[in-house]
Amino acid sequence: MRFSAGPRGVWAYVRSAPGTYVWLLVLFFTTVAIHHMSAEFQEEFLRQRSTNINELSDHPVRVLISSAMWIDGWWTPYLVLYSVFHASVERWLGTVRWLVVCVSAHVLATLVSQGAVWRAIRDGSAPASAADTMDFGVSYGLAGVVAVLAYRVARPWRYAYVGGVLVVYGVPLVLSRTFTDLGHFTAVLVGFACWPLTGRRGGEVWSPRETLGALRR
Numbered sequence: 001m002r003f004s005a006g007p008r009g010v011w012a013y014v015r016s017a018p019g020t021y022v023w024l025l026v027l028f029f030t031t032v033a034i035h036h037m038s039a040e041f042q043e044e045f046l047r048q049r050s051t052n053i054n055e056l057s058d059h060p061v062r063v064l065i066s067s068a069m070w071i072d073g074w075w076t077p078y079l080v081l082y083s084v085f086h087a088s089v090e091r092w093l094g095t096v097r098w099l100v101v102c103v104s105a106h107v108l109a110t111l112v113s114q115g116a117v118w119r120a121i122r123d124g125s126a127p128a129s130a131a132d133t134m135d136f137g138v139s140y141g142l143a144g145v146v147a148v149l150a151y152r153v154a155r156p157w158r159y160a161y162v163g164g165v166l167v168v169y170g171v172p173l174v175l176s177r178t179f180t181d182l183g184h185f186t187a188v189l190v191g192f193a194c195w196p197l198t199g200r201r202g203g204e205v206w207s208p209r210e211t212l213g214a215l216r217r
Contacts, residue, residue, distance in 0.1 A: 017087035019095045024082050027138070031075040046070060046136055051110045053118055053131035067136040068106055081142060089145045092152055097197045098145070104194065105144020105187040110135070113183030120179075135180070140187040143169060147191025151198045154205040162192075 014021050034042060048055065049066040056063060071078060090098035114135070120126035146165060153161045169188045173181040 013083075013087065017090040017095075019099060020082050020086040020090050023086075023138075024079060026069055027071055027078060028075050030070050034070065047132065047134060050133070050135045051114060052133050052135050053114055053121075056110075056114060064107055064110065067110075068138050068141060070136050071138060072136075078138070085142060085145050085149060088152070089149055093148075093197060093199075100197060101144050101148050101191060101194045102141040105147075105190045106138075106141040108190050109140040109143070109183040109187035112186040113179040116182055117179050139180075140183050143184045143187035144191035144194070147188040148194045148198070150192065151195055152205060 034046075037045060049063060049070060051063050051067045086098070086102075089101065093101070117126060117130050117133070121128055121130055150158055150162050150165065165188060169181075169184050172178075173185045
């Protein structure tokens with residue numbers, strides 16, 4: 001499906017990726033809700049929906065789901081990121097396979113990153129209070145989707161795309177080495193590992209050369 005300008009084209013694009021835009025709608029309402037909370041209530045509210053060690057120990061399923069329904073900051077950038085990456089992957093793989101990539105990246109990255117926090121606490125390199133830190137948002141799922149989209153790009157452009165993804169998510173891990181950076185890089189590896197879900201759809205690859213040629217006509 002090619003994107004066409006105008007209201008009908010936008011609506012057709014939205015309908016072709018229902019999961020992406022339902023999720024965006026949920027994020028819009030939760031973001032509005034956050035901005036109507038007092039600072040004190042907001043902190044405790046989000047902490048209970050964070051995938052930190054304490055909450056994962058007590059309510060693992062609940063927080064793994066609820067943590068992906070809240071974001072920190074403005075909603076508008078996610079409208080762009082979801083439309084470029086999530087919608088592209090959902091339209092390409094279908095809603096079910098797209099959701100498998102999102103859930104796998106979100107869950108595995110969370111468990112790996114919080115496992116690193118637990119180990120740091122056990123070794124004494126992090127305070128015990130780190131078990132109750134804030135950890136919510138949609139960036140792990142997004143990182144996984146960004147990575148799996150590499151298989152949509154035609155060779156040799158794919159190698160440049162993969163290199164760019166590794167740089168974007170690998171440099172912060174090397175320089176900052178936070179548990180969030182570890183989670184993002186883990187999610188990227190999960191996304192790359194989801195290659196079997198693409199079903200070897202070689203006939204559906206995207207070539208920048210073809211796109212540029214079409215724009216020049």
